[in-house]
Amino acid sequence: MQSQGKRAKLQLKLRESLDSIFSDVSTAFAKGSVKPTSTAAADLVTVGDSWLDLAIKTGLIEPIERADEQDWFSGLNDKWKVHLRRNSEGATDTGGKVWAAPYRWGSIVIAYKKSKFKKLNMAPIEDWEDLWRPELAGRISMVDSPREVIGAVLKYMGASYNTDDINSKVIGGKNAVRQNLASLAKQVRLFDSTHYLKAFGVDDVWVAVGWSSDVLPAAKKMRNVAVIVPKSGASLWADLWAIPAASKIGTDQIGGRIRGPSPLIHQWIEFCLQSARALSFQQGVLPGAVPQALNGPIIEMPKELTKVNRPKLDTNLLAGVPPPHILNKCEFLEPLPDATVSDYEWLIRSMQTSGPGFIERLQHKMSTVIRVLQLKLHAKIS
Structure with a gap:
């Protein structure tokens, strides 16, 4: 507001989760009705990068015009x-x-209870292969995302998260992946993206595998906890600004938005990418890292600004960023071809696990992905 003065009016609305934002926008487009207070009428919304391909394919968002001409993109x-x-x-x-x-x-990160490991004289966790250690059977909780669960197995086997042909690019093919997936399922006590950290917090499990945005804030409130990015690399997640495609809906209820998004969106993105924004991440107010820190030098802030009164967390992350030699092995999750999605479905169906409801939950997630991929939104659904 200081930079734009009276020319701009900023309204920032918070939602409980990225899922709720995506759901709000999807519902509005499915009904073919966008009201002034609708999330879909916003100039920009936050979208998780794992939803980006679905949002594009189903017409929920539109491209950022002239982005490649902007300083924020060239930077x-x-x-x-x-x-x-x-x-x-x-x-x-x-x-x-x-x-x-x-x-x-x-x-994605792995958190473990240092006190439990020290008491039993166990070596610290360093890489994905440690999840298969016999002494950790039943002592692990993990998010129930198919990409992360099967991705962990692929990394354990020396392959990429984004392997597009498992049979030809993974030693042993689908059968080998299935065997390692089944053995991991026996190690993990709980697959649940909602409750995996609760089990970790009350010592039901000693190891938790999940997204850094979840794990780091929780770990900082605990004692004797270490958080590491596996040395062979991990998946990367990103929160993004995207433009809802409200302009394509014929309505006179949302004012200027029907003529396109605000001309100030590039200024807003520039503001969000300023180096000063890094302070909130470095202080731990917000979990994550600034975009400029990806494969680049970490912006150092004055010590008097970054000093906070909290115990130092044992982690190989610095300001939310893995060490360069590990970061180089990390990957953003890319959309999978249909044939690979079918392989994932086969792997999930063929799993043998004692975990209650695990197969059903993963099958539901994968079937939801497929339905959305195949969905073609109409202007209005009766």
């Missing part, structure tokens, strides 16, 4: 530019349009 490194350029199907495409701007990012 991003190539890894971001590749991740943000997509074709109309949502797949990464070096010749595609820019569909979003990054706000913050992080990775």
